[in-house]
Amino acid sequence: MNLFKEILEAEKQLQLVVQKTPLLENLNLSEEYNATILLKREDLQVVRSYKIRGAYNKISSLTEAERTQGIVCASAGNHAQGVAYSCNLLQIKGVIYMPKTTPKQKIKQVQQFGKKYVEIILTGDTFDDAFSTAIAACEKDKSIFIHPFDDLKVIAGQGTVGLEILESAKKPIDYLFVPIGGGGLAAGLSTVFKQLNHNTKIIGVEPEGAPSMKTSIANNKNTVLESIDKFVDGAAVKQVGEITFSICKENLDDIILVPEGKVCTTILRLYNEEAMVVEPAGALTIAALDFYKEKIRGKNVVCIVSGSNNDIERTEEIKERSLFYEGLKHYFMIQFPQRPGALKEFVNTILGENDDITYFQFAKKNSREVGSVLVGLELKNKEDIHAIKSNMTSHGFEYRYLNEKEDLYAQLIG
Numbered sequence: 001m002n003l004f005k006e007i008l009e010a011e012k013q014l015q016l017v018v019q020k021t022p023l024l025e026n027l028n029l030s031e032e033y034n035a036t037i038l039l040k041r042e043d044l045q046v047v048r049s050y051k052i053r054g055a056y057n058k059i060s061s062l063t064e065a066e067r068t069q070g071i072v073c074a075s076a077g078n079h080a081q082g083v084a085y086s087c088n089l090l091q092i093k094g095v096i097y098m099p100k101t102t103p104k105q106k107i108k109q110v111q112q113f114g115k116k117y118v119e120i121i122l123t124g125d126t127f128d129d130a131f132s133t134a135i136a137a138c139e140k141d142k143s144i145f146i147h148p149f150d151d152l153k154v155i156a157g158q159g160t161v162g163l164e165i166l167e168s169a170k171k172p173i174d175y176l177f178v179p180i181g182g183g184g185l186a187a188g189l190s191t192v193f194k195q196l197n198h199n200t201k202i203i204g205v206e207p208e209g210a211p212s213m214k215t216s217i218a219n220n221k222n223t224v225l226e227s228i229d230k231f232v233d234g235a236a237v238k239q240v241g242e243i244t245f246s247i248c249k250e251n252l253d254d255i256i257l258v259p260e261g262k263v264c265t266t267i268l269r270l271y272n273e274e275a276m277v278v279e280p281a282g283a284l285t286i287a288a289l290d291f292y293k294e295k296i297r298g299k300n301v302v303c304i305v306s307g308s309n310n311d312i313e314r315t316e317e318i319k320e321r322s323l324f325y326e327g328l329k330h331y332f333m334i335q336f337p338q339r340p341g342a343l344k345e346f347v348n349t350i351l352g353e354n355d356d357i358t359y360f361q362f363a364k365k366n367s368r369e370v371g372s373v374l375v376g377l378e379l380k381n382k383e384d385i386h387a388i389k390s391n392m393t394s395h396g397f398e399y400r401y402l403n404e405k406e407d408l409y410a411q412l413i414g
Contacts, residue, residue: 003247004195006156007188010057011163017056017089018160019045023168023302028273029286033293036300038173040165042307043282047081047113049234049307050161051148054184055082057157058146059090067092072143074098074134076127076233077106078281078307079148084114094118095143097134101125101230103311126230128238149182150241159188165302166196173200174299175292177285179306180204180213180255181235183244189304190251204248204255205288207232207263207280212240213248214255231260231321234281234307256288261325263287264318267310279310324403327382331402333363334392336373350391354380370398 021041029037042050059071067090073083074097087094096110100122110120123133127148138145147154165173176193178186190202206214209229216223216239224239240248263280266287270276285303289296323329336342347357359376379385392399 003152003156003159003188003191006152007159007163007192010053010153010156011160013057013060014053014157014160018053020164021045023165026274029289033289033296033301035296035298036171037289038169038300038302039286040161040302040304042161043276043278043305044308047078047085047109048309049078049081049279049282050158050185050304051078051082051307052085053082053160054149054151054154054157054188055079055146056086056089058151058153059083059086059092061153062092062144066144070094070141070143071146072097072134072138072141073146073148074127074131075148076130076236077102077110077309078234079146080110080120081106081113081309083146084110084118087114087117092117094146095121095134095137097121097123097130097137099124099126099130099230099233102233103309103314105311105313106309109309126228126238127236147241149184149187150243151184152243155184155188155191155243155247157188158185159192161185161304162189162192162196165189166192169300169302171300173197173302175201175203175296175301177203177205177256177288177292177301177303179235179281179284179304180206180240180248181281182237183213183240183248185304185306186213186252187241187244187247191247194251201253202251203288203292204252205284206255206257207235207284208257208259210236210238211255211257212237213245213252214257216240216245217249217252217255220249229260232263232280232284234279234309235284256291258284258287258291259325261321262290264322265326267318268322276305277308277310278305279307282307282310323378327385328379329358330377330379330385330388331359332375332377332392333400333402334373334375335370335398336362338369338371345395346397349395350388350397351377352379352384352387355384355388374402 071094080096193200222245266283356378358378361374363372
């Protein structure tokens with residue numbers, strides 16, 4: 001099968017289903033990086049992500065006999081919405097397996113898009129758990145599995161994003177940043193660009209806590225990660241696809257790993273400065289620009305904004321992770337004197353005028369004289385932490401700094 005020809009066929013198949021999303025320059029980012037930064041706004045699709053492209057292209061290609069068998073998919077959210085919407089449009093029954101950790105907003109949207117044609121089953125903690133359950137169900141019921149990324153029809157559908165970018169671009173594109181989860185979008189996009197515009201550098205972007213494609217390419221074999229950080233739920237998989245791996249290892253020029261905290265900072269910035277609501281995976285490519293700023297100076301750059309299905313209930317965690325990454329949120333276990341005026345002394349002599357106590361909880365009393373207190377501090381300037389530590393030492397406040405103890409900190413932010 002010629003993948004590029006499949007992508008051209010997919011473009012025709014999707015004409016009446018997907019939006020041709022805009023390719024827009026972001027003036028603030030262009031000024032910051034001294035480059036032309038263009039955003040491909042796939043967050044503006046009907047299902048608020050590019051996943052409708054691959055899902056519909058695959059499902060619409062099924063024979064009548066295959067359609068009557070029913071379809072099954074596994075997804076952390078966006079593929080599920082694409083499949084659900086496709087089931088509704090094509091009036092095909094589908095069962096969708098999603099991790100129990102999927103944001104509630106995504107689960108609700110899946111049901112709304114699929115209406116009476118889909119059933120949702122929550123299982124496991126990760127995409128990989130949901131995937132295993134879905135495959136077992138297919139084998140039992142003889143249903144058709146719609147893979148979220150490792151299928152040529154799905155990859156071809158995602159690749160139509162690349163055709164639209166080249167159609168919309170007014171100047172040659174020097175760098176294209178694409179998020180990677182299972183690798184379907186990266187495989188499709190890179191195939192288009194290697195065929196039609198091979199001078200463009202294709203830069204894959206993965207979350208630091210789930211570097212499945214980068215690890216696999218480094219090992220020269222598709223590698224299963226033992227554990228992952230599930231925060232960037234749309235791009236957190238333990239293993240990429242076999243097909244996507246074989247394409248990406250040949251086509252990608254580089255892969256950047258972006259810390260989850262940096263992703264959170266980018267989400268907040270886009271909301272506050274651009275009135276854009278993006279999900280963690282949707283912010284990956286823009287977050288990556290900081291790590292490539294020297295190379296992209298003076299260049300034409302495209303970032304794929306892959307989706308906007310963010311759950312408002314995650315806002316506090318996003319803020320917390322961002323502050324922690326930026327060095328503005330700190331936690332201590334402090335041995336606090338058990339005497340009147342101790343807290344006032346701490347505020348007046350330890351903290352600066354712009355520092356705030358955001359968390360204060362007695363853990364236990366070690367003796368009549370001191371008690372362990374968990375203290376959270378939020379700073380205006382990250383450099384202030386050095387003075388705070390010095391002040392505690394000089395005033396006799398014994399402490400343990402918890403930010404450097406990952407397990408303890410993880411418990412604090414959930």
